Amino acid sequence: MPNRLQGVAREGSPVTPQAHPVPDHGRYALELRGIEKSFGANQVLKGVTLALDAGKVTALLGANGAGKSTLIKILAGVYQRSAGDILVDGLPAEITSPLTAAHNGVQTVHQRIDESIVPGLTVAENLLFEEIVQGGLPPIGSLRRLLPRARAVAETLDLEWSDTKLRTDVFELGIADAQLLVLARALVKRPRVLVLDEPTSTLSQAEAERLFGVVTRLRDEGVAVLYVSHHLSEIQSLADHLVVLRDGLIKDRQESPLDMNRAVRSMLGEDVVVEVEQTDRRHGGVVAVELRGVQLLKRSTPVDLELRYGEVTGVVGLLGAGKSELARGIVGADPLRAGTLRLDGEPFHPRSVGDGVRRGIYLVPENRAAEAMLPGWSLAHTVSLPFLGRVSPFGIINRRAERTRAKAVIAEFGVVSTGPDQAVDALSGGNQQKVVVGRWMSSGAKVILMDEPFRGVDIGARHDLSQKARDAAGKGACVVVLSSDVEEIREVADRILVMVEGRIVLDRHATEVDSEAIMTSMSEVAPR
Amino acid sequence: MTDTTTRSGTGQQSARRRPPRAPGPDDLSPAIRLQDGVVKYGFVAVTVLLFIYFALSEPAFGTPASIFAMLKFASVTAILGLGMTFSMVVGGMDMSIGSQAGLAVQMAAMTMVFYNLTGGTAVVVVLVVGLLVGLVNAFLIVFCKIPDLLATLAMMFVIQGVKLIPVDGQSVSAGMVLRDGTPAPGKFTPEFLLIDRGTIGPIPIPVVIMLVLVVLTWFFLARTKWGRLMYAVGANPEAARLSGVPVGFYRGLAYVLCSMFAAVGGLILVSRIGQGDVNAGASSLLEAVAVALVGTSVLGMGKPNAWGTLLGALLVGIVLTGLTMKGFQYYYQDTAKGLVLLVALLFSYTMSRKRVRYTPAT
Numbered sequence: 001m002p003n004r005l006q007g008v009a010r011e012g013s014p015v016t017p018q019a020h021p022v023p024d025h026g027r028y029a030l031e032l033r034g035i036e037k038s039f040g041a042n043q044v045l046k047g048v049t050l051a052l053d054a055g056k057v058t059a060l061l062g063a064n065g066a067g068k069s070t071l072i073k074i075l076a077g078v079y080q081r082s083a084g085d086i087l088v089d090g091l092p093a094e095i096t097s098p099l100t101a102a103h104n105g106v107q108t109v110h111q112r113i114d115e116s117i118v119p120g121l122t123v124a125e126n127l128l129f130e131e132i133v134q135g136g137l138p139p140i141g142s143l144r145r146l147l148p149r150a151r152a153v154a155e156t157l158d159l160e161w162s163d164t165k166l167r168t169d170v171f172e173l174g175i176a177d178a179q180l181l182v183l184a185r186a187l188v189k190r191p192r193v194l195v196l197d198e199p200t201s202t203l204s205q206a207e208a209e210r211l212f213g214v215v216t217r218l219r220d221e222g223v224a225v226l227y228v229s230h231h232l233s234e235i236q237s238l239a240d241h242l243v244v245l246r247d248g249l250i251k252d253r254q255e256s257p258l259d260m261n262r263a264v265r266s267m268l269g270e271d272v273v274v275e276v277e278q279t280d281r282r283h284g285g286v287v288a289v290e291l292r293g294v295q296l297l298k299r300s301t302p303v304d305l306e307l308r309y310g311e312v313t314g315v316v317g318l319l320g321a322g323k324s325e326l327a328r329g330i331v332g333a334d335p336l337r338a339g340t341l342r343l344d345g346e347p348f349h350p351r352s353v354g355d356g357v358r359r360g361i362y363l364v365p366e367n368r369a370a371e372a373m374l375p376g377w378s379l380a381h382t383v384s385l386p387f388l389g390r391v392s393p394f395g396i397i398n399r400r401a402e403r404t405r406a407k408a409v410i411a412e413f414g415v416v417s418t419g420p421d422q423a424v425d426a427l428s429g430g431n432q433q434k435v436v437v438g439r440w441m442s443s444g445a446k447v448i449l450m451d452e453p454f455r456g457v458d459i460g461a462r463h464d465l466s467q468k469a470r471d472a473a474g475k476g477a478c479v480v481v482l483s484s485d486v487e488e489i490r491e492v493a494d495r496i497l498v499m500v501e502g503r504i505v506l507d508r509h510a511t512e513v514d515s516e517a518i519m520t521s522m523s524e525v526a527p528r
Numbered sequence: 529m530t531d532t533t534t535r536s537g538t539g540q541q542s543a544r545r546r547p548p549r550a551p552g553p554d555d556l557s558p559a560i561r562l563q564d565g566v567v568k569y570g571f572v573a574v575t576v577l578l579f580i581y582f583a584l585s586e587p588a589f590g591t592p593a594s595i596f597a598m599l600k601f602a603s604v605t606a607i608l609g610l611g612m613t614f615s616m617v618v619g620g621m622d623m624s625i626g627s628q629a630g631l632a633v634q635m636a637a638m639t640m641v642f643y644n645l646t647g648g649t650a651v652v653v654v655l656v657v658g659l660l661v662g663l664v665n666a667f668l669i670v671f672c673k674i675p676d677l678l679a680t681l682a683m684m685f686v687i688q689g690v691k692l693i694p695v696d697g698q699s700v701s702a703g704m705v706l707r708d709g710t711p712a713p714g715k716f717t718p719e720f721l722l723i724d725r726g727t728i729g730p731i732p733i734p735v736v737i738m739l740v741l742v743v744l745t746w747f748f749l750a751r752t753k754w755g756r757l758m759y760a761v762g763a764n765p766e767a768a769r770l771s772g773v774p775v776g777f778y779r780g781l782a783y784v785l786c787s788m789f790a791a792v793g794g795l796i797l798v799s800r801i802g803q804g805d806v807n808a809g810a811s812s813l814l815e816a817v818a819v820a821l822v823g824t825s826v827l828g829m830g831k832p833n834a835w836g837t838l839l840g841a842l843l844v845g846i847v848l849t850g851l852t853m854k855g856f857q858y859y860y861q862d863t864a865k866g867l868v869l870l871v872a873l874l875f876s877y878t879m880s881r882k883r884v885r886y887t888p889a890t
Contacts, residue, residue: 333770
């Protein structure tokens with residue numbers, strides 16, 4: 001299978017002397033036994049048992065909310081585990097802070113690179129930041145005196161950075177170089193265990209390949225690498241072992257050859273596969289929105305797509321597959337990278353959400369708290385916000401009409417609340433979602449795009465919302481539901497699209513596919 | 529909530545059953561209810577108690593003449609505070625408001641004294657200049673994307689500096705000598721001076737203007753679509769944008785309105801002092817910020833609002849008038865204003881369980 005690692009030599013890398021001896025056979029570089037973590041009443045990790053072999057890359061896969069970041073933060077010493085043991089080289093280890101994690105030979109490169117570098121300081125100072133902070137190097141003094149040491153750090157990664165580059169502000173570095181900088185800094189300590197959290201999310205193809213070369217070399221030098229990623233193609237080509245985290249537990253362990261199909265199913269929860277009743281699935285009619293040559297992601301190929309009236313189109317894909325980009329591009333929330341849109345057969349160039357809303361294209365955004373909720377706002381105000389003009393003759397809000405609209409949404413969607421004046425923040429997640437979906441659906445939606453509408457929503461509310469989506473399509477609307485959950489999509493959709501890395505890899509009527517086929521295409525590794 | 533938990537009634541679900549949301553007032557402990565009451569009515573109570581205290585201890589304080597004088601004194605602060613309220617509603621703050629009031633003072637004086645034009649012309653000039661400055665602020669914040677506080681801070685210095693140039697750093701007064709050695713041709717017209725000195729019935733004109741503007745601002749912010757959308761922009765700009773609100777327009781509008789209010793405040797001020805004092809408006813920024821922030825804590829509103837701002841201005845007026853009557857020197861005034869603001873902030877941020885929806889963005 002063609003992949004991003006082609007041409008990366010596995011042998012022949014210079015093996016640098018190890019600070020830690022290679023452990024005896026049968027002992028793991030890092031072992032987690034029954035790790036639990038709770039935040040208040042919410043138990044995120046429910047007993048994670050996991051072992052990392054020295055000289056192996058172990059991939060960690062998990063959907064949103066599976067507990068991945070919590071696990072990584074425990075390894076990094078950011079969070080404290082509630083229960084369980086951590087063993088390094090077979091010996092119990094206490095990881096209570098980032099510093100003790102480093103002492104135990106565990107280094108973590110977090111996803112947010114910008115949180116790990118210090119703008120305003122030079123590249124050299126950033127490379128030596130930890131030594132400077134810990135007093136190993138003078139905090140003030142000539143940059144020239146730091147350069148030899150900085151050069152040595154850069155060389156652990158074979159970075160041939162000139163003195164000029166080391167002297168520049170770290171802000172001037174590209175994202176890829178910044179990523180390598182943080183990695184080099186982690187490697188100075190000669191870690192036994194290296195945790196990489198989504199290291200390629202901001203990298204270009206060439207930059208990513210360079211990173212893979214580094215990871216491969218470290219593996220060959222005996223480092224245990226925990227590689228966290230959503231990119232199945234990367235995992236396929238890079239990882240020796242694979243573990244899948246779901247609902248705070250390890251659900252699947254694999255050794256190469258890796259079965260990505262099985263991994264995706266354990267990640268999404270194969271045990272909940274229920275055959276959805278498919279009696280009332282419709283076929284859509286006239287094309288509502290037409291996309292031509294639309295590029296969704298930085299590294300993706302253009303997409304052609306037609307969305308039809310009178311059906312629910314379900315778009316399913318893993319995180320980062322380009323679902324949100326698709327929805328936001330259509331409604332005008334973000335500009336398209338490339339390509340054109342047509343609405344009802346006519347060219348449509350939305351420059352803001354207002355353009356979309358005026359034409360009857362509505363978006364329920366992915367992140368309810370950050371993108372839809374107004375802190376402290378009442379239900380009535382939240383409902384009326386997008387269509388305030390309709391209840392405001394001459395600009396003056398008719399508060400009775402406003403409350404009537406809110407009451408209609410409450411009644412139609414079964415929002416459990418004390419009435420139109422209750423603050424939306426005080427409602428449960430499912431009821432909040434009913435409010436932010438209902439305010440659009442009750443206002444003559446022509447095209448409605450719902451991005452992860454069932455996230456943080458209880459089963460009852462989820463059932464109500466998908467019924468409403470189906471009703472809207474039955475009345476002729478073009479309804480698009482985007483989700484990473486296969487069962488949610490199968491429950492609601494007439495037509496199912498699978499997105500992988502910005503492309504549409506499957507487009508079928510709901511009666512023609514089962515969960516198995518959807519998951520298989522979701523785990524499809526993009527040809528490169 | 530209850531029906532959903534029964535519908536999905538697995539053991540795990542019921543174990544994690546959330547406590548009932550949105551408890552009514554009856555569910556709260558007496559201590560918390562007392563605290564809520566203090567937060568909600570505390571400021572009004574403080575204002576009334578201070579008024580009663582001063583009225584009882586200083587017989588001159590409670591007379592109608594004294595009360596009108598106090599209201600007149602508070603009017604400029606209240607009007608600038610209302611302007612500031614607009615900028616705070618959209619989540620910003622106009623640091624240039626004091627210098628804009630000062631600019632209005634000088635523009636009015638120059639129009640009448642240098643160019644010998646009527647008071648009516650001066651009013652028009654000041655309002656037009658106010659509009660232009662507001663548009664510049666809006667341009668810097670919306671199009672140039674400079675954070676509100678920083679853009680208006682820079683404008684504050686620009687305005688303060690630029691306005692000194694045509695007058696060679698001098699205050700503009702009738703009969704002053706111009707650059708070419710001739711005396712200035714004009715003077716403050718009697719009609720113009722009436723803005724501050726005139727009355728409608730027993731009520732001084734500045735007080736009438738203040739009350740009219742408070743009502744208009746309240747109506748605009750609380751009852752019209754445009755005001756509501758301004759609050760939306762301040763509460764969560766991204767949610768507003770994704771609801772189709774033209775966020776830039778409303779932020780810009782807020783700064784234009786703020787500048788117009790600064791111009792009106794400046795007109796009353798210059799009519800009061802009767803000359804183009806170069807230092808006029810210097811202390812107005814902090815007063816405007818203070819009364820608008822006091823206003824956010826009033827009646828548990830938790831957001832900038834017109835009546836709160838008025839009450840803030842009245843409280844500051846009562847405190848300053850009272851202290852003056854008690855014989856405190858002028859230099860105690862800043863301390864008093866600072867303490868009033870501090871108490872208001874304690875009510876809003878420390879004691880309130882409700883999250884205050886104004887935290888200035890930079």
